[in-house]
Amino acid sequence: MNGVAKQLWWLTGFSAAMMAAGLVWAGFETRLLQDALVWIKPFKFALSFVVFFATLAWAAGRLSPLVASRRGLRWLVVILTAAFWFEMIYITAQAAQGLGSHYNTGDLYHGVMYGLMGVGAVSLVLGTAVIGWAVLRDTGAVLHPDLRFGVGVGFILSTGLTLVTAATLSAMPSHFVGMPPAGAATIPFLGWSAAVGDLRPAHFIALHAMQAIPLLAWLVAGTARARAWIIGGSVAYSALTMALDAQALMGLPLLRL
Amino acid sequence: MSADDLFGLASAAVLPGWLILILAPRGRWVWLDRIPALILPFSLSALYTGLILAHFSAAEGGGFGSIAQVRALFASDYGLLAGWVHYLAFDLLIGAMMAGQMDKMGLSRLSQAPLLGLIFLFGPLGLFLIWAAQGSLRAFGKGGAA
Numbered sequence: 001m002n003g004v005a006k007q008l009w010w011l012t013g014f015s016a017a018m019m020a021a022g023l024v025w026a027g028f029e030t031r032l033l034q035d036a037l038v039w040i041k042p043f044k045f046a047l048s049f050v051v052f053f054a055t056l057a058w059a060a061g062r063l064s065p066l067v068a069s070r071r072g073l074r075w076l077v078v079i080l081t082a083a084f085w086f087e088m089i090y091i092t093a094q095a096a097q098g099l100g101s102h103y104n105t106g107d108l109y110h111g112v113m114y115g116l117m118g119v120g121a122v123s124l125v126l127g128t129a130v131i132g133w134a135v136l137r138d139t140g141a142v143l144h145p146d147l148r149f150g151v152g153v154g155f156i157l158s159t160g161l162t163l164v165t166a167a168t169l170s171a172m173p174s175h176f177v178g179m180p181p182a183g184a185a186t187i188p189f190l191g192w193s194a195a196v197g198d199l200r201p202a203h204f205i206a207l208h209a210m211q212a213i214p215l216l217a218w219l220v221a222g223t224a225r226a227r228a229w230i231i232g233g234s235v236a237y238s239a240l241t242m243a244l245d246a247q248a249l250m251g252l253p254l255l256r257l
Numbered sequence: 258m259s260a261d262d263l264f265g266l267a268s269a270a271v272l273p274g275w276l277i278l279i280l281a282p283r284g285r286w287v288w289l290d291r292i293p294a295l296i297l298p299f300s301l302s303a304l305y306t307g308l309i310l311a312h313f314s315a316a317e318g319g320g321f322g323s324i325a326q327v328r329a330l331f332a333s334d335y336g337l338l339a340g341w342v343h344y345l346a347f348d349l350l351i352g353a354m355m356a357g358q359m360d361k362m363g364l365s366r367l368s369q370a371p372l373l374g375l376i377f378l379f380g381p382l383g384l385f386l387i388w389a390a391q392g393s394l395r396a397f398g399k400g401g402a403a
Contacts, residue, residue, distance in 0.1 A: 001399075006363060007364075007365050007368070009394060009397070009399045010364055010365075010368060010390065010394070011368070012393075012394070012397070012399075013389075013390035013391065013393050013394040013397075013399070014368070014386060014390045016389065016390065016393035017385070017386040017387075017388075017389035017390040017393060018386070020385075020389040020393075021382070021385065021386065021389070054397070077365075078365075078367055081365060081367045081368050082367060085367075085368070085371045089371060
C-alpha cells in the first residue's frame, strides 16, 4: 500500500474510533442542544469522515506508485490530516461542553474557531478534487479506464457542488431557513428538519457525489456509452443538488412529516 | 517540601517529557528517547513510592472497596498528591509506549500529536482511540494499515 493511502486509511480508522467514542458517550449523556443529544453531532461527523476517508483511501490506493509518491500528494495528506483532527476535536470538545461549534460566534475565540473550521472544511473538500484529478490523469492507475474517469469526475464534481452548498450554508445565520417550532418533526437519525427549510440535505447530496458517480461508473464500465452515462449522470446529479438547495432556500423541508 | 511544592515540581517535570514525545525526533538519540520512556516515569514512581509509604495509613477510613473509601484516601493533600503523581507517571509511560507502537504501525507524526496530547490530558481516552482505530482497520481488512 502506498504511503498516501496508508495515512488516509488511518484517518478512516480514527474516524471509526470517534464513532465508537460517541457510542460509549451516548450511554452517559443527557444534555440537549437544539433538541438533539450533544453526542449526536460528533457521531454524525465521525460517520461522515469514515465514508469520506475510506473513499479517498480506496482511490489513492489505486494510484500508480510514481503518482502516489509525488510531493504534492504527500503534502495534501498532511493538510487533510491536520484538517481532520482540528474539525473532529473542536466539534467534540464543544459538544462535550454542551456548546455549538458551527455558527457559534458568541465571542472572539468561538468566532475565530468557526472561521478556522471553514478553512479546514474547504481544505478537505479541495483535497477531494486534487485526488480526483490525480486519478483522472494517472493512466497507470489500477482501475478500469471508465471507472477511473468516473472517480475523477465524481471527486471533482463533489468538490464543486460541496463548495456551492457549503457557501450557501455559511452565508446564512443557521442551517435552517425559517424557525422550526420546538419539538418539530425531523427526519430520523439525519436530524434534518421536516417542518422548515434545511440546507443540510443539499450539502449531504453534494458531498456524496464522490461515491454516487464512481458507483454509476462501476455499473456502466465497459459498455459502449459508459462516458456518456457518467457525464449525463453527473449533470442530473448536479441538477438534483441545486434543486434541493433551492427548495431549502425557499423554506421548504425535504419531506414534510 | 510542602505538598503544593511537590505538586508543582511533579507537574512541571512531565512537560518536557510530553514535548519530547510530541515534537522531538525519535530513534536518533537514545538518551532523548529515554527521558519520557524511562527517566521521568522512574523519577515519578520514586516520588510516589515515598509519598504512599509515608501517607497511606494516615487516611482515616481509606480503602479500595467503595467510592467513600477512595475519597477518604484522597482526603489529605499528600494522598491527593500521590494520586496525581500516579496519573502523571503512568500517563507519560503509556504515552511513550504508544508513541513507539504508532511509529511501528507507520502512523504519521502529525496524527500522533493530537493522540499523544489526548493521552496527556485524558489518558485512557487517547488509548481508546488508538486501539479502536487499529481494531476498525483490521475489521476493514486493512490490518492496522501495515
